[in-house]
Amino acid sequence: MLPSTDDSVLEDTIGAQLDSEIASLKAQVQTLKTQRKTQSTTIISSRTTQTILSRLRASQKTTSTRSSQETDISPLLSTSTAQLAHNQENLYRSCAGITTFRIRDPDPNAVDDGNVLGIRFDVSTSGKFVRPYYVMLNKPWAGKTLLRIHRHTVPSCIPLASLADRYLPHGKGAAAMGDKESGAKRQDLTRFVRALRREIVGYHNRVSVIKGLRKEFKLDEKVSRKGKERERVIADISVADAEAKQVRIEWVDGRIGRAVVDDKGDVKKCVVIGEEGRDREVERRVCAGGMEGIGERLREGIY
Template sequence: MALVASPPPPPSNPSSDSNDDFYDDEIQKLKDLKNRLIERRRFLAESILSSSDVHAQIERLSARPEPRGSHDDKLSVLLKSALYHSKSDSHRLAFGVTAFRFNDPSPECQHLNPLLGVRLDIRNGRGLVEKPYYMFCRRVSPSSDEIRIHRHTIPAYVPLDGYEQTFLPLTDEGYGGSEHSHGSAQPQNLEGLIQCVRRDLVSYTLRRDALDQLRKELGLAEGRSRPKNFDAADLSEDGIDNDDDAASEKYGIEEINAENADYMTLRIVWSDGRLGLIKVSVDGKILRAIVLGSDDKRILGQERVLGEGEPPVYELLSRLQRLHESVDSTAARGQSTAPSDASEP
């Protein structure tokens, strides 16, 4: 057979390359649409299967005696998943604390297993469940009924170490007895510890939401309140904060933020140079208010307006309004009497 040389390849056509790119983009769009439709179908299926009518029908079918096997074995994986999510949501709605058995996968902690896990679900002001907090407790020894906190995700503003020493005391024979034992036969109270931890977490969430709501009503930047030392990159090239413009200075307030991470001290800055510090209690009441003028001297009258009677932090907006009105009226009286009081400092 004679060998024949293959013809040279045709010259590349730019229009064909662009057509290939166009078809690739269309294929990718169709794939993305397919994934979105699959996800929507799963969501709708779980929503339908989680309805009360479907649950009632499942209960009726489950009540019927079956000669072979159980009805649960015939349920689809999707239905079982929907039932699980429905029960989990109902539990988290009714109960804020869940206990469960947990095995630490770390090789160095295998001798401590099994652990007692505790999950705390906290709802914010919008009714949404935030990221849960966890505590894991272990036995002091295999033969002991006393427990200690092994690991946790509780924030630092909760005095967990103090609660542990108060509610989970150890006897002299237990691990760490010489350091943590109170020398008494007081029984351990895990429920009391969890109640205190949950109270602090709920109080923190309420204080944070109250400050966010206050910032929103004052017309300041929406969303989470920024820390006292915010990044200078938030400023525009002309040095003006992009979040808080001049039009948002309601009651003359330029800034209101939390002084620390536990939201128990609020810092207020007025446009006339005044500075205010509000001390908030654990249960959300205003314990003390300090107002400093531009000369760094305390203004006791304004402090009484803000903190008199220990009002809840949710009433801080009305107190700021009263303070603003009193300052305006005082300034108006000062202007009207300025000629006669010109000699006064």
């Protein structure tokens, strides 16, 4: 005997409710883990805790007088030392997002006796620091102090070449920083570094927002229930270009949109096309603010 339609709908509804409860419990567990980690870090980093740990370190030196039943505090001291080092590193990377250093090219035939100026860029996204980016500069022309990019680890999605042409010109008529030549295209290392870091930060912020939108609309979760499939309205949100300045939005009903984002994160243009042509109402809603609020504005049109 085949199950009735009402039974199938009831099973789908119950399954969707169970999936929702499981997802809610997992989110609560993750939240509690995060809170525990934050509170542990706060306690270990406090001055009172550090004072107590300093006394424990001093008492640990007198190991000969310590009884065998005394609790081993070595793990706690190791955790405290690691946390202090982590705090110091985060503080340095947060306050000094750009640092310079000198290195020497080991090649015996390197220009300028192998002297190289290194620049490090530290960028954080979603509460974490990404791998630092490096740009190395040298002075390849004898008798001139003009800088040129020697090596770098900046990804191709960042317009490094155009920034170098703008702020570090080294062609005919170019002058280095501090030269007194009039009418020359003067190099400006400070503006170059600031512009490059702004591009890197903007790129990571745009990618982070897109990942947040995918998480908000649960696009990376596997759909196994018909009831849960019917609740989904946005089918996909993805990056449409290498610089993450264009966002592609696809609806379940077949509409496809593309939004253009500027360097400040504001949505400048948007086109949404469906079976009946352009959906100008949704276009106006998407263009009404920055990337941060796209999810909320899309939900206003859905519900």
